[in-house]
Amino acid sequence: MNNDLKVFDELESEVRSYCRSFPTIFTKAKGYKMWDVDNKEYLDFFSGAGALNYGHNDPNMKEKLIEYITHDGITHSLDMASTAKADFLNKLNDVILKPRDLEYKVMFPGPTGTNTVESALKLARKVTKRTEVVSFTNGFHGMTIGALSVTGNSFKRKGAGIPLHNAITMPYDNYIDENLDxxxxxxRYLEDGGSGVEIPAAVILETVQGEGGLNTARFEWLKKLESICNRFDIFLIIDDVQAGVGRTGTFFSFEPAGIKPDVVCLSKSIGGYGLPFAITLIKPEHDIWAPGEHNGTFRGNNMAFVTATEALRYWEDPSFEEGIKKRADKITTFLDGLIEKYPExxxxRKGRGIMQGISSDIEGFSxxxxxxxxxxxxxxxxAGADDEVFKLFPPINIEMEALEQGFKKIEAAVEAVAKEKELVTS
Structure with missing residues (x-):
């Protein structure tokens, strides 16, 4: 096959985006590398927008998946009981939840991030019997109508084609300036009966806003938000679809803040291998669903159960998490050095863990x-409302040498753009 994008131009919808940013035809991927039909090799610092935290085609997950398929394991089962589902539930509870002193019921809402967000919003309204949901500036929570209503990006919101209701936007941490809490x-809005804001059913947020520009909430801010939610009996929903599963350095992005959300939304890398998979973690006292009240045809993706279970084995070894933090420190050092070296x-620097990047005030620079x-x-x-941030999203287990290779390519690009901008302004 030649590297001709004509078929995509002619037959695929104009809504496609990533193939415009990365204009080549990919054919193979392994670990942190991808290859196109011309056999050109690429370092992947994108990781499926956070869906491939363990890299492409992890050998352990692939082996388990092939074994499952060749033995005629159940592929599709709605929410029927299966051995694959039981294995996943046990592994998640034993390896992730219990060691962190977290008690959650696990809901399988459908295979995508927006599915888990929709289920969280619906449950919060069902439990509290209120309608409004508070979200934050620059948040991104999905592309279906409910999730879109709590998303900040005006371009994405306009795509709905209808008014988006029952949502209130509040300023995220440091949205105005670092001196204003x-x-x-x-x-104050919640306390004042004249504010025009009703007590909401829920608050939903990302602790690090991936699509919104790597804006990062301080841990003390998150603690205070939890306290406010407890005071007013408001659901605290953490959307960990992109920031979770080790991306910020710990399995859950909220762990360092010491909070315990009412609901946690997970998708993307929870499946381990890139297969469609999402879960909604619910505090047991809130699990008041009637059977079948929220369902979906593909909420029983057994192949994803298999790879997700194998992925969680990495977390049995404490050195795995330590390795993520070492890589994060290396990225921080590199980015800080880049900022100092190229003041133009x-x-x-924005973000934390292995979801960091540089925001440039120069239009079009990033x-x-x-x-x-x-x-x-x-x-x-x-990322960001104006694509002002270039962000580093390599696999969380990428080899240190590969990180260094990527750094060199990024610096070469920064140097070239800096020179170009300097010529334009001189």
Whole structure:
């Protein structure tokens, strides 16, 4: 097959986006590498937008999956009981929940991130018998109507084609400036009967806003938010679809803050292998669903159960999490050095763990960096309302040497764009 994108231009919808950012035809992937039909090799610092935290085609997961398929294991089962589901539930409870002193019921809402968010919003309204949901500036929670109503991006919201109701937007941590505690503003709204804001059913947020520009909530801010939610009997929903499963350094992004959300939304890398899979974790006292009240044809993806169970085995060894933190420190050091070396990009570091990047005040700078990096064989995307952040999302278990290779490609791209911008302004 030649590297001709004509078939996609002619037959695929105009809504496609990533194939425009990465204009080649990919044919193979392994670990942190991808290859196109011309056999050009790319370092993957994108990881399926966080769906491939363990890299492509992990050998352990692949072996388990092939074994399951060749032995005619159940593929599709709605929410019927299966051995694959039982294995996953036990492994999640034993390896992840119990060691963290977390008690949750596990709901399988459907295979995508927006499915888990929709189920969380529905349950919060059902339990509290209230309708409004508070979300935060620059948050992103999915593309279906309910999830879109609590998403901040105006471009995505307009795609709904209808008014989006029953949602209130509040300022995220440091949205205005670091000296203003935005939760004081939120709490005052709840206290004041004249504010026009009803006590909501829930608050939903990402502790690190992936698509919104790697905005990061401080741990003390998260603790205070939990306290406010407890005071007013509001559901606290953490959307860990992208920031979870080790991406910020711990399995759950909220762990360092010491909070215990009412509901946790997980998708993307919870499946381990890139197979469609999502779960909603619910505090037991809130699990008041009637049987079948929320369902979906593909909520029983048994092949994803198999790979997800195998993925959780990594977390049995404490050195795995320690390795993530070492890689995160290496990324932090690199980005800080880049900012110091190239002051002309007016950049500052954002995010935490292995979801960090640089935000540039120069219009188009980050987009151009990502474009040139791709030409040099590195896949990386941008984030933020104006694509002002280029972000590093390599696998959380990437080899240190591969990280260094990626750093060189990114720096070469930054240097080239910095020189180009300097010529334009001089």
């Amino acid at each position: 935005t939760l004081d503003y939120f709490e 990009m007016n950049g500052y 987009e151009k960096v990502a474009e040139l990096a791709f030409e040099q064989g590195l896949i990386m995307e941008t």
